[in-house]
Amino acid sequence: MAWVYWTAIVMISVFGTMAADVLHVGLGVPYLISTPLFLTALGAVFAVWYGSEHPLSIHSIHTRRREVFYWATVLATFALGTAAGDLSAAVGLGYLGSAVLYAVAIPVPAVAHRWDSLNAVAAFWTAYVITRPLGTSVADWMA
Template sequence: MGTAQLQQEQPPLGIRHMASKVPEVTFYFWVIKVLTTGMGETASDFLAHLLGPIPAVALGGLAFAASLALQLSVRRYVPWIYWTAIVMVSVFGTMAADVLHVGLGVPYTLSTPLFLTALAAVFATWYASERTLSIHSVHTRRRELFYWAAVLATFALGTAAGDLTATTAGLGYLGSGVVFAAVIAVPVVAHRWLGLNAIAAFWSAYVVTRPLGASFADWMAVSSARGGLGLGLGPVTLGWTIAILGLVGYLAVSGKDVATIGVR
């Protein structure tokens, strides 16, 4: 999925600067985003099995808070800092959705619309305050906080939606991954040929990356008795982490994802 397909609205001619706190939306952005979703899914499950649910959630929450604090402290986009925060949002967002289902017994049929409502509330508040949801406008502290609130909500929503299709609907992890691979094409087609707003297309695809990556990662990790490849949570987490590190390292050196943004 390239820049031309789901590129955010560009600012009008005027003042431009290099204070962007988020990467440019490129092919690399989407690949790394999907990888972080899968890695976050298996890492969350691995930590829960290794440490127990409560210590895992506590550790995930602390790591999420620390990574987000670091991201907020820098003045511009730094690849390894930004993507570390995304990874920790993925891990903690997965845990948040799992706590509702496993810990509190909330069914995915209820948690999915609950997280959808939470995401809609974030977007509504963000737009009411800033009059834009474009990631190219994330150059103030308040807009950055709205951005990360939306990112966290998308991860929780995507986790619940992916588990809803894989388990409750009975599609299995591979079947769920195939479904979301088709679903993510919908905003691309709608934006390119049907006039869907670029910002709406971006956020729609962004939500779907979560269940897409998580479904395929789960399929690789779970046993054959559960319809998977049986590679294990640890090896899958490690393999996807190595892929993320390689791509983020490449972007840090090449600068291919550094965006110039406009003031709105």
């Protein structure tokens, strides 16, 4: 049921975005701290997922446990992406400059995969992570 999946994506995207914004706006944590914090959280999710289930491929999500790891990864990605997009804008790139930066970065994993220097799973997750700060930057620029 596609509608269940996309509803979950929307809810997690809102929650992940709010986690980053509350940390910065509500609690005053600078983006220079929150971005590495969320990157560490994402790395921890990947490490635990890999250590307990081994495959990180979305094509191997056939159990509830792997699905929980997937959704934890998506949540961490949204929080990280929001913080990273806002960080790059705040350090002088602005929203449009940040959007250009991430738009240029997004094909890098595909190129690396094509040249056999990055496996398919790593290329997918790297590109997936880059989509969020790109989306944040474009949305903030348009606002």
